[in-house]
Amino acid sequence: MSNRARKDRRKKKQAERLQKTLSLVFIGVLIIGLAAWLSSQNNRPSEALASRDVLALGEEVYAANCATCHGANGEGHGEVEVAPALDATEHAWHHADGQLQGLIVNGGEQMPPFGESLTNDEVVAVIRYFQTWWSEGQLNSQQSLSEQDPLR
């Protein structure tokens, strides 16, 4: 084999090796990206507090008992105009878990009590459900407040 042909072959091999390395790097980056995306999906704040089953129960309880006044998506001011929003836009996230639970169980000035019609599990589930509407920052601050006044 001529010198020239040997050189060409070596070059071709090098190019192939480079291509292989680059494909591996590319696949690696894809996998890391996918893993990061998946973990960001799982880290939605509310899911750290409750399982999917609890959230599904909360959604049901909410639709059946709360949505008429507080809006289908917590936007507030439904049939009872003064009913506040429970989503991220108003005040709900300023209350500790225990205080939210107390209000739902015992009622407020105009809000009816649910202590007779809902089980404790259902009350907890509905709280976890509307907490999914808050921002991560709101939930974090509300959760540190809740250490003083936790769910019962």
Ligand code: HEC
């Ligand atoms: C008949 C209308 C009505 C229904 C039904 C109702 N609420 Fe309320 N809710 C209110 C009103 C009005 C207030 C404001 C406090 C008051 O004056 O009673 C309130 C306040 C709240 C608050 C405090 C929000 C804040 O920013 O201070 C939470 C939390 C809440 N309700 C959750 C619920 C949940 C959960 C349900 C369903 C289990 C529910 N409410 C059903 C009318 C209602």
